[in-house]
Amino acid sequence: MNKLLTRREAEYLKVAFDLSSEKTSVGSLDIANRLGVSCASASEALKRLSEKGMIIREPWRGIRLTDLGLKEVSRIIRNHRIFETYVYRLLSVSLDEACECARRVELHLSDKIVDSMCRILGHPKRCPHNKNIPAGVLCCVELR
Amino acid sequence: MNKLLTRREAEYLKVAFDLSSEKTSVGSLDIANRLGVSCASASEALKRLSEKGMIIREPWRGIRLTDLGLKEVSRIIRNHRIFETYVYRLLSVSLDEACECARRVELHLSDKIVDSMCRILGHPKRCPHNKNIPAGVLCCVELR
DNA sequence: TTTAAAATTTAGGTATACCCTAAATTAAAC
DNA sequence: GTTTAATTTAGGGTATACCTAAATTTTAAA
Structure with missing residues (x-):
């Protein structure tokens, strides 16, 4: 389980972070729209980010950055x-x-x-x- | 046909360039050895580099960097x-x-x-x- | 309350970049 | 001319990243 983020994963993390300060709840659709990508792709990417310990996914409630995720994006x-x-x-x-x-x-x-x-x-x-x-x-x- | 080199392709090109100034003839085996990779992988990578116009391959004669390749590696x-x-x-x-x-x-x-x-x-x-x-x-x- | 709409995930597919081993090919050396 | 060495091709494997379509789950409307 590799901790390093790929270029694209970092992009997803940055968007997740940005949207978090704009909206109360951030879902895969928000991120997909922002990145011009299908919902399915966003969902997959978010899954990988959560496997790397960067975010917590609570479907239909939105995602949250973990401490590690916040540290990384900062x-x-x-x-x-x-x-x-x-x-x-x-x-x-x-x-x-x-x-x-x-x-x-x-x-x-x-x-x-x-x-x-x-x-x-x-x-x-x-x-x-x-x-x-x-x-x-x-x-x-x-x-x- | 994408002109941009990947990280790895750039690595191959740099090694090709370095070896060129060390030996008279540089083949895929030399490059494979230097990069710790199989001959087949090196051969493939060199093929891709030649498709991108960076090198000329003359099997059993060795490779040569093109002007574009030299410009890029420089x-x-x-x-x-x-x-x-x-x-x-x-x-x-x-x-x-x-x-x-x-x-x-x-x-x-x-x-x-x-x-x-x-x-x-x-x-x-x-x-x-x-x-x-x-x-x-x-x-x-x-x-x- | 049931159903329709919206959000989300899963399944299955494609493409690219790397890597490998094993087999085939080709040139060089003996 | 054969053998040996260099090289490429064939066939597979993994990982990233995208897609559409189908299934699922929640929320909201009728």
Whole structure:
């Protein structure tokens, strides 16, 4: 039972997370619509995510992210937004391109690299799109 | 006919490139040995690489990278080494970790981002392992 | 309360990427 | 010319990811 998420599974997890803050109950149909995929595909993907311990499925009640799932999705979002902010601010790359590249590398960045970028940026709270940047578990520690 | 290489195909292409500078003739067996894979798997992978226009296969004569293949592998190697050098030098990350992460993101970095890192580093000729860094097609242009 | 509608899952199929072993082929070396 | 070595093909296996159609379950309406 492999813990690592595939690119696509991460996509499902991110959508599940996003929808969770928009609606009280999130079902496979919501996720299928958002991803432009059939209900059956979404259902399968969610099953795999729950097998990997990322979500809890309660059919007709909606899904819930587990602590592991929340940790994972936060890490991915943090990776994306710190990388994007860094590249946009310090490498003079357009926001579109920074975001696009961040999407491609977000799964593959290491915590240390992202924390280092974060430190250099002065631990920003928001990305250039003005979205929240989750804190790094070990980042900022030296400031306390 | 999709032009983009998969992670694994890029691995095969890199090995093909490396071996080409070590031996006069590179066959599927050489590549299979280097990657720890059966001859049959290597043969298949090389077939796919030739369908994507990256190499020319001349059985019992060995393979040759096409111009496209050389361009592609140079881009990947450049991405790896510039990223690794940048992260090592400017983000205070260990060389092992920089290299490991570079391996994971090398396929996904955009030229603009890599060129920007390259400019900031002063267009280095070698990575911290002292390996050659291929020039970027559009990098350095403003210096001429 | 029963039934119809909506949400969801399961079953069965397709495609792609990898990998394997065993068998067939082809070139090179003796 | 045969044998040996390299290579490819054939046939299978697993995993991811998608689909449609059918079955299931819940909710809501008549």
